[in-house]
Amino acid sequence: MVDVVIDFLLENLKEILSCSHDFVLEGKDAIKSLYDDLKSITTFLKDPQILTVDLQVMVERFQQMAYAMLDLMDSSAIIAINKKKENRPMPHSSLPRKKKHDVLRVFNPSDSKLLVDFKKEVSSIKKALMDDIDNTKLDNLRLGSGTTTPYASGYQIGGTGSSVYDKDIFVGFEQQEATVKDRLVGVLKKRQIISIVGMGGIGKTTLAKRLYDDSYITYHFHVRGWTCVSQNYQKKDLLLSILESVVDNEDQLHGACENKLAEKLYKCLYGRRYLIVVDDIWDVKAWEDLIRCFPDDNNGSRIMITTRLEKVAMEIAKPEVPPHFMSFLSQDESWDLLQKRVFKRRDECPLELVDLGQQIAAKCHGLALAIVIVGGILEKIERKKERWTEVSERLSSYITTDDAEQQLMAILGQSYDHLPSHLKPCFVYFGAFPEDYEIVVWRLILLWIAEGFVVETGDRSLTYVAEEYLKDLVGRSLVVVSKRSSRKGVKSCRMHDMLRAFCLEKAKEMKFEFRQQIDWYGRVASPATPPILEGPPLCFHSHGYHDGEPCFPHLRSTLSSPISYIYKLLRVLNLWAVYLDTFPEEIFKLFHLRFLEIRVRHLDSLPSEISNLWNLEVLIINKENWGRVCIPRSFWSLVKLRHLSISEEIEFEPPSASHGYPPLLESLQCISALPASKSRMDIKPFFKRTPNLKRVVFYRGPRETKQIILPSLANLIQLDSFKLIDNSYGQPHLIIPRTSSFPQNLKKIALSGGQAEWKEMSKLGKLPNLEILKLRRNSFSGPLWETNDGEFSRLKYLKLSFMDLERWICSTSIHFPNLQQLLIERCQALLEIPSSLGDVATLETIEVSWSSHSVSDSALKIQKEQQNDGNDGLKVLVSNRIGEDDGTGILKSFLEDERFSIFTSSCPTP
16 A cells, blocks of 8 residues: 555645745755655556565565654644644635744654655665666656556546446346246245355345346335345344335434334335345344244245355245255356456457457356456456456466355455556445445545545546546446436445455555444444444544554544544544534544544534634534534635535624635535525625535525525536425425526536425426436425426436326427436326326336326336337336235234234333
8 A cells, every 4th residue: 555655645745845835844855855756656656566576575664664754744734733723724725824933844853864764765665666677667657658557558547337236247147037036926925035045256146136126026016125134234224224115204214213113114014015135144143133024914925035155044944945046157158248248248359369258257167246357357458369368367376276255356356456556545445334335425435535545637626536436446346336326327336245355355455454443323442442343434544553552543544433532643534423412622633634524413503613624625514403503704714625514504604894705615516505594694605705616405494484595596607416405394385596596507406395386397497407307395386297398408317206296297208308217206196107208219217116006007108108119228117006906905904913012012212
């Protein structure tokens, strides 16, 4: 991980050199010389292929010295800031105000030996590089040469590819899929438990997921639910993950105890034909925790489990239903899968590469995950015989065992070696998340940026570059896409548990260590011997971990840590799972903090000391009690802030005559949540000081009675996304501002609540570049919506959720000429989907869930009509239908049944 350490050093040295207008910088020439020397060797140290054994030993010694230098510079900056602590931050600067005689002394006399030794080490490495690297390789590796190492040839940022779960790349499992599908939809009425058994990476979850999403399966079962157990689990989490799929409204679930959740799940499933998938189960105890929640009503319900352990499958499914054992792919199937992974079609491989490709496929020994990962390597390199020969030879050198799992880990090692240096820390960072954890992408990207892993490229924003990094990892089959966003990007992702295990091993080599100090429920570990807890949130120790040292002197980043253990050099602090009564004062000493997420029960005003965090880029506050949060004037000193999110309405303290106008927050791109009703805060001046906003969220709380008044957003020319959340039920209806009040480039609108009249919709329909529209919880209310000509000319994505709409009239396809995705969710009053939408040439998908049978039937009718016209491209997914045959009527007469007594034990006090 030496390249990351150098990046940190270069960043700090650059910041120190740029502070010369605020401090009298002592030893500026020495610092500049050190910066130049480090810059000159950075390119070489980022490529492991160029380092000889002797050089690697030097680099390891250099890395330890670099840690010491990094901590020394950070500590010096803190000392300088604390000396002038009483000075308030300058409006135009990210550093506190100082007098001319203030001195920033980075290296004290006692530190001179460390500086001299470090410079000698840099010079030694530089000389060794020049002596040991041949001229050809040296020329190829120079900055700006336009070429890369042989193993990175053909690499392009943002390459596309398929994850192991890609439905379009499904080879060798067809017969297995048909066998398990027959069991799922068979005529046997008794509830059955179907188990899929096989080693890690063989394709168990891929097969289960493909069956779970199969259109016939979604139609056959009234409800479906999915949960992933893994080796360490919490029963409550398993119940919640299933319930979120099978209940009408999951908003009230998270505060319930386990017994209440179990009872709720049983009631939701009773009388309905259900499919529940329990993925990656390791222990029978997990099954025993769940089995009583699954009623057997002799209606064809099924439970499908995946496990690596035959013994577990036999104990759960019993001899009456033998397990389905996953088989390895044959050599022909392996080659077919590799071709599809690399070339998308099996007949596109150049003839000169066929023999080599078959050899490479054979070395994966029929393991699907290994094949798609090797395919990720081949996709990124030049399609030349010598390049493929290198991969084949390196595979042979890596694989030195007959053990299939060890072979997979060896293949992962080669895939990792082929990663460009900037992707390696991003990949290893996935090890910080728990096994089978679904990672929200926007948070992951903010964390990567805060850690310094993302480098701005030309005029591309850091967010854009980070998204390209993630696309590249997905394209290499190292990260699995869990959910797609409305823009068809990655909304959430996961990592296969064997890949995560590899990340943890690689993290140890790199001196990155992940430790968890607080578990999911906020239980704090002992300070003397903090254990590893399997469950979010986590700790990220970038400089290593030492047992028995509660202060963690080299801890630079943490994804969760007790406040009393926080060390002052932290960059990332995420306390989202810890309930704090108030905002901890200790946080304001963390001058290097870039990312802060915190959960507090009571917060009426953000402390003015927030300005101490002059490096802060991301501030997320989850507030438990209702009420507005006042933001002090000192907030405007956070000139690096990019993302501000507070779960309740925020109100900025108005400027006073003595303070003058606050500075521009030109870096601020996202803010949530501004008040949606009239307040003492004037929004217009705020928008003038934040000209580069790209996403704005407005909010109205449950006790608010004032009319929703939205300001004009027309001057926010960068604004891409607008969201309104109205939780004030029964209050005055929302009035949509006129079309000219929105910026012309606005692409996404999401509205929740508000109860606007449907005639107001035309104002949104006239927005020229609107592509995504999400309507939820009666954001528009009334029985009839009739669209007009010329509206929604560029809309691609439309979602209706929890709406009381009954009739939707759309007489012609020109009303939504570019619509691609239509989602209808929990619209139980809606009678049908307009048939004219089937004639929209761009329409790709219609999804209907938790809605009436008539809506589901109208969607299927549209699909059939299109198929009759020769259009087989329209996908219709129907799930969780509401109607007379789903068993809900039976439930009413069953609520008093004595079988519910199994859930009636009292819940423990949280």
